[in-house]
């Protein structure tokens with residue numbers, strides 16, 4: 001059976017005028033998007049594969065990145081996985097950008113230069129599912145809209161959008177299940193939607209906007225599943241509407257006096273919610 005990736009690749013190739021094989025072999029390690037090169041850089045992520053230790057797929061210069069031969073039929077060989085690039089946007093970007101068809105990247109880093117902030121106002125990565133490492137914004141305070149409807153897992157989610165006069169933004173991660181290393185968000189944030197998040201090392205949110213920290217922290221801590229021995233998924237949220245530090249205590253063990261006390265807490269605060277400190281401003 002053909003994989004969805006193969007189908008999407010075939011469609012893109014069908015629509016592509018240039019020789020896709022040639023195009024893909026010139027892909028740099030970091031894909032820097034601007035308003036005119038999207039169609040030529042997207043195929044990089046669809047045609048490049050990493051084939052691990054299989055010597056027959058290693059390129060002559062020792063790189064384990066190979067170009068899948070577009071004229072050969074069928075999906076790439078077993079053992080090969082799509083090659084992950086870092087994606088960025090060019091500093092000259094002014095306005096909105098939509099980068100479709102990319103499903104998997106090593107990292108997505110959007111950072112303005114030392115002289116000027118990035119003037120990216122809206123970014124759509126509508127097919128993106130996995131970011132292995134950082135999903136990062138800095139010096140990009142004009143960002144007012146972000147669309148990542150399919151994003152399921154990231155390494156770090158780290159947005160620093162709190163400059164002098166940042167645009168207000170509603171952040172929605174409707175499919176995000178895992179942010180292994182944590183979530184750090186700063187900016188003029190009015191709302192954050194994380195309905196299916198179950199794994200995050202830490203969550204630390206700082207908003208100057210209308211964000212309701214109390215209900216956000218409760219909903220996030222309710223869906224987090226403690227990982228590892230330390231089992232302390234701390235959620236910190238500060239906004240003009242209120243400040244919250246909360247974490248989920250380890251599941252109580254039966255029999256001890258401590259677990260009895262915890263059960264009392266559970267009645268009040270809901271399943272596995274260990275401690276809730278609310279200080280209103």
Ligand SMILES: *[C@@H]1O[C@H](CO)[C@@H](O)[C@H](O)[C@H]1NC(C)=O
Pocket residue numbers: 019020021022
């Ligand atoms: C595409 O480029 C490759 C490498 O340059 C070449 O071998 C191949 O014949 C080209 N295919 C077409 C359809 O032009």
Ligand SMILES: *[C@@H]1O[C@H](CO)[C@@H](O)[C@H](O)[C@H]1NC(C)=O
Pocket residue numbers: 032034035036037090092
């Ligand atoms: C976009 O980047 C490409 C290189 O990928 C460059 O050739 C082109 O001039 C750039 N276009 C703009 C408008 O900056």
Ligand SMILES: *[C@@H]1O[C@H](CO)[C@@H](O)[C@H](O)[C@H]1NC(C)=O
Pocket residue numbers: 008011012015038039042043100101
């Ligand atoms: C994205 O894929 C669709 C087919 O699913 C294709 O029509 C479109 O040209 C592609 N766009 C880019 C920028 O690759």
Ligand SMILES: *[C@@H]1O[C@H](CO)[C@@H](O)[C@H](O)[C@H]1NC(C)=O
Pocket residue numbers: 025026027059061062063065066067
């Ligand atoms: C090694 O080969 C790959 C794929 O053929 C190419 O993209 C890359 O630029 C090459 N690296 C060097 C250092 O020549």
Ligand SMILES: *[C@@H]1O[C@H](CO)[C@@H](O)[C@H](O)[C@H]1NC(C)=O
Pocket residue numbers: 069070071072073
């Ligand atoms: C691609 O595959 C076709 C068919 O298997 C083969 O004839 C062609 O030589 C290959 N091209 C490259 C550049 O490997």
Ligand SMILES: *[C@@H]1O[C@H](CO)[C@@H](O)[C@H](O)[C@H]1NC(C)=O
Pocket residue numbers: 094095
């Ligand atoms: C950026 O876009 C805005 C709105 O479209 C426009 O007013 C402004 O002149 C643009 N700036 C540059 C440097 O092109």
Ligand SMILES: *[C@@H]1O[C@H](CO)[C@@H](O)[C@H](O)[C@H]1NC(C)=O
Pocket residue numbers: 094095119121142
């Ligand atoms: C940045 O974008 C905003 C909104 O489109 C526009 O008003 C402003 O002029 C832009 N700034 C630059 C330096 O292009």
Ligand SMILES: *[C@@H]1O[C@H](CO)[C@@H](O)[C@H](O)[C@H]1NC(C)=O
Pocket residue numbers: 184186204205206236
């Ligand atoms: C939470 O984030 C804020 C702003 O980024 C930072 O100042 C603070 O030190 C962080 N708190 C913790 C416990 O990491």
Ligand SMILES: *[C@@H]1O[C@H](CO)[C@@H](O)[C@H](O)[C@H]1NC(C)=O
Pocket residue numbers: 232234245247
């Ligand atoms: C969990 O983290 C909170 C906040 O950092 C801390 O106050 C608390 O002592 C920690 N609890 C455990 C069991 O590690």
